[in-house]
Amino acid sequence: MSSDPGPLIDVRDLARTFDVRRRVEGKRRRVRDEVHAVHDLTFSVAAGEMVGYIGPNGAGKSTTIKMLTGILVPTGGQVRVGGLDPSRERVQLARRIGVVFGQRSTLWWDLPLRDSFDLLQKMYRIPPARYRENLARFVELLDLGAQLDTPVRQLSLGQRMRGDITAALLHDPEVIYLDEPTIGLDVVSKGRLREFLRALNQERGTTLLLTTHDLQDIEALCDRVIVIDHGTSVYDGSLAGLHAQGGSSRTLVVDLVDEAAPIDVPGAQVRNVEGPRQWLSFPSDASAAPIVAAVASAYDVADLSIQEPDIEDVIRELYSRGA
Structure with a gap:
């Protein structure tokens, strides 16, 4: 009988403080302040999960990722990734993770994109056949064929981001940390990248921890969300x-055949009326079926649609309650 391997990422009471010195009027020496970037942070991620890790600027997201990769050493608590201590076993861990840090590229600025990939193959000692297979697949799915011989410095932000994602995945990491992976991409490219990440997770079981301000990325990719604020988790589910x-509430948009008084059905409330179109709100956890049936049976309906709640508004409400 096999034993439970436990979570791939395990964070317990994690803390990281920084000393910040500032000038105070009337004093010759600077005053030292202790800033708690992360504190009492606990969560775990199972192998194969796709988790959104979100929060406002300064919430502690990047600090957390840097501790998970071993770039920063925690000042309290503990963290394990694949059973390894990131700060003590960085070399071993590097072969098992992939990282894309937003505006900071892992590619060689003056080299053609292809040469950067070839160098990574040597660094990670990727078997040649596996390297060729991975490179061909990622280049096709991320539409990088025309850029392979272009120096990295001449790539657009979106092209470089796709190059960084390819670089982070060439060695078949168990987990990948993505920071703003769709920045600089147009709508079509964003959709293509999301499809690529879903396929990667489904086919290879790659674990994904995604930080982004584009909340459509979260809704498209992640079933689970961890919301962090002031260095600690305020929601995990x-x-x-x-x-x-x-x-939050969902919205039923009803187009009537003719203008009418505000629709009156159980479980929903009219929010707005413009001519024959009416907007009805109802709780996000309620079923739309009985409301749609009630409207259709009592009114002459030309068309209707359902608008899902804006996750950005939901998080804003969550923060305001915490504040």
């Missing part, structure tokens, strides 16, 4: 649970 906790 499903997207549906986040909507419920934030008190």
Whole structure:
């Protein structure tokens, strides 16, 4: 009988403080302040999960990722990734993780994109056949064929981001940390990248920890969300649970054949009326079926649609409650 391997990422009471010195009027010496970037942070991620890790600027997201990769050493608590201590076993861990840090590229600025990939193959000692297979697949899916012989410095932000994602995945990491992976991409490219990441997770079981300000990335990719604020977790659960906790509502948009008084059906409330179109709001955790049936049976309906709640508004409400 096999034993439970436990979570791939395990964070317990994690803390990281920084000393910040500032000038105070009337004093010759600077005053030292202790800033708690992360404190009392606990969560775990199982192998194969796709988790959104979100929060406002300065919440502690990047500091957390840097501790998970071994770039920063925690000042309290503990963290394990694949059973390894990131800060003490960075070399071993580097072969098992992939990282894309937003505006900071891992590619060689003056080299053609292809040469950067070839160098990474040597660094990670990727078997040649596996390297060729991975490179061909990623280049096709991320539409990088025309850029392979272009120096990195001449790539657009979106092209470089796709190059960085390819570089982070060539060695088949167990977990990948993505920081703003769709920045600089147009709508079509964003959709293609999201499809690529979903396929990667489904086919290879790659674990994904995604930090982003584009909350459509979270809704498209992640079933679970961890919301961090002031260095600690304020929510950890499903997207549906986040909507419920934030008190969000869904909207039924009804186009009537003719103008009418505000629609009156159980479970929904009219929010706005413009001519024959009416907007009805109802709780996000409620079923739309009985409301749609009630409207259709009592009114002459030309068309209707359902608008899902904006996750950005939900998180804003969550922060305001915490504040």
